[in-house]
Amino acid sequence: MRLGKGMRIAILLGGGFGSALLGLAVLVLVVPRVVAHYSWSVERLFRQAPAQPIAFSHKTHAGDAQIPCLFCHRGADKEEAATIPSLEQCMFCHRFIIGTTEAQQAEIRKVIEAFNNREAVQWVRVFRLPDHVRFVHEAHIRAGFTCAECHGAVETMTEMRQFHRSLKMGDCVGCHRQNNAPTDCAICHY
């Protein structure tokens, strides 16, 4: 069948219009959904080791000084969240320890100042699970897992990094299967 010139132009135009429409639909409907859905993973990619208001070194504390994790993260064996220590707790030691190098002293001064001014330090969260997952630190510590199993060799990190585990569901489920832990969805998702 031979098509007239006008018809061919119409089909070409129509096709162009159609794919433009499709493109627009993908842009408007699909892209925001995908971005919203993966915002957590994207954030995870780009915020491996976010800058903190006070340059806290886990290497100094957990590595060199050998302070046990649970001394500061006191929620870890009692609560769902491991919790970040309060400034009062920092001051247990930093009342007396003011640092040896210039850089250390500057950072410790920030802690003392914040404590004296009754300000909260706006720490940036490093480890984060999506909202629909409940991770209970206490249950895992009680089951005999060490912090390093999920958080890696924290005592060697000057900057806290989340890198050790994939944190995908398969990672959790695989570990639960290996250890005969429940795999009922409602254990973690509610």
Next chain:
Amino acid sequence: MVVDMDRCTGCQACVVACQAENNIPINTETIFLQRRVIEWIWVERYWEGEYPHVRARYIPLLCQQCDNAPCEPVCPVYATYHNDQGLNVQVYNRCVGTRYCANNCPYHARFFNFWQPVWPETLRHHLNPDVTVRWRGIMEKCTFCIQRIRRVQREAARDGRTLQDGDITPACAQACPTDALVFGDILDPQSRVAQLAKNKRAYKVIEDLGTGPNVIYLKKVDPYAPAADHDHKH
């Protein structure tokens, strides 16, 4: 759960408590007029009798955690299922929002998030961190405050004790001023619910459908019922 209708005054405390505990979006007037209100427990009002002997009746309704739940087999992605404690679980991140379950639930106990929930700025910090904030396009419903169940189970496991009757209290039962809502393990013959379920007033809502609801209602007994009440005719 047992609901004693003789104690229920229709005060809606359970509804508010549930709303606060489970991060349920605020039902604004617009949403109400769209009939897209979300309430995991709600108090249904109905009228009984003929004029002039009309009486207002209240019945708190919630997901009945059916043994033979009609909502479950229709879910194409298994987002809703029964767990080994007899709870009808809803996995929010699995749900794709087909809404078949809502169509199949005879109690209208499932709610679809037509909109992304928003809270006024003043309420931002009132959200319960133990419960997922459900996003737009998924189904949600009452799960007997599973976050509380989990917490109590975990604490019991930590302290090495077994769960006692009355350890777990969902928000609605806790808030009920007249103690009309009682939660417990029906399989434990010593539990309060098991005792109450033996009451001769006990019935289940539209049980004849064969859904096997696990919420037991205790019939309202009205001492002032008019003599013309059809129950007393014969």
